[in-house]
Amino acid sequence: xxxxxxxxxxxxxxxxxxxxxxxxxxxxxxxxxxxxxxxxxxxxxxxxxxxxxxxxxxxxxxxxxxxxxxxxxxxxxxxxxxxxxxxxxxxxxxxxxxxxxxxxxxxxxxxxxxxxxxxxxxxxxxxxxxxxxxxxxxxxxxxxxxxxxxxxxxxxxxxxxxxxxxxxxxxxxxxxxxxxxxxxxxxxxxxxxxxxxxxxxxxxxxxxxxxxxxxxxxxxxxxxxxxxxxxxxxxxxxxxxxxxxxxxxxxxxxxxxxxxxxxxxxxxxxxxxxxxxxxxxxxxxxxxxxxxxxxxxxxxxxxxxxxxxxxxxxxxxxxxxxxxxxxxxxxxxxxxxxxxxxxxxxxxxxxxxxxxxxxx
Numbered sequence: 594x595x596x597x598x599x600x601x602x603x604x605x606x607x608x609x610x611x612x613x614x615x616x617x618x619x620x621x622x623x624x625x626x627x628x629x630x631x632x633x634x635x636x637x638x639x640x641x642x643x644x645x646x647x648x649x650x651x652x653x654x655x656x657x658x659x660x661x662x663x664x665x666x667x668x669x670x671x672x673x674x675x676x677x678x679x680x681x682x683x684x685x686x687x688x689x690x691x692x693x694x695x696x697x698x699x700x701x702x703x704x705x706x707x708x709x710x711x712x713x714x715x716x717x718x719x720x721x722x723x724x725x726x727x728x729x730x731x732x733x734x735x736x737x738x739x740x741x742x743x744x745x746x747x748x749x750x751x752x753x754x755x756x757x758x759x760x761x762x763x764x765x766x767x768x769x770x771x772x773x774x775x776x777x778x779x780x781x782x783x784x785x786x787x788x789x790x791x792x793x794x795x796x797x798x799x800x801x802x803x804x805x806x807x808x809x810x811x812x813x814x815x816x817x818x819x820x821x822x823x824x825x826x827x828x829x830x831x832x833x834x835x836x837x838x839x840x841x842x843x844x845x846x847x848x849x850x851x852x853x854x855x856x857x858x859x860x861x862x863x864x865x866x867x868x869x870x871x872x873x874x875x876x877x878x879x880x881x882x883x884x885x886x887x888x889x890x891x892x893x894x895x896x897x898x899x900x901x902x903x904x905x906x907x908x909x910x911x912x913x914x915x916x917x918x919x920x921x922x923x924x925x926x927x928x929x930x931x932x933x934x935x936x937x938x939x940x941x942x943x944x945x946x947x948x949x950x951x952x953x
Contacts, residue, residue, distance in 0.1 A: 611683075615710060616708045618739065621646075622732065627884070640678050646681040647681070658693050658696030658699055659703040672779065673779050683720070684713050687700070710734045756814070763794065775821065778926070788940060798823035808944070811922065845910075852894070855893040863904065868925065869904075881929070888910055901923070
């Protein structure tokens, strides 16, 4: 096999040389890293990675291939969306030979089908250290000398790119959950469906304030939360009512913005399966899966709100809740796939509040 030379060029001027696999084209985006050992099919299809060049720090990638696109309950069974959302992929070593019970194709062929460039042969440990010291930055994967323009995806409304364009209904359960799609991971919908709910999925800027539902859910999603001005306006009206609200990831940040608090960009973000969080005011620690680049400034929370979870690595906010009303949100992913399931109970807590409010 002919190996096509490629390089990763960072906006600070550093360059890493390697070889192209997947789609043989060049691309630009924000360079971020993920420390998880497994889960690349889920990560690559996670809409929260939209516009980003993902560096996987685990040294061997591709050894278990990629599943086939099998549908369950109207959703792909093994992916977090119906497409790859990363702009590019950077790894240390690519395994051309794969073996797994549900593998249907190689990682390289899957990337090629979706026109996603990837580069192997990179010292990802050294690259990760650069990102940790400098902070997340824009970069380019240059394949065979083909130049592209620099792109900073955080200046764009990425949520508008990944959100559904129409109202979609899933299931026929006891509770009616309105899901505001900011770039929802499909495992969130799966968790609701197995808990006897009907999920009504609406676009990010949909005016949901006049709709009938038992509980409101705000999904994960990519980019700067302040770009979601329409969602924030609608949410501000909802937060004055006792109908339960639950947010995850970007939903956590929008809950804060709608309540009058502020958000900021993290130095390099939290992206892994092993982020420890502490429930505020307790000794209860949980291991979580995360993927985000922005966080809530806890010092700006109003008197009606309190910090709920705290990141044990850097002390940043990992969740908030209203002191009186059944509104709460978390920065991590209780639906983690793949990843730890320590916090899956939050879906049950939310639906308990929904049942109490609806009287069913």
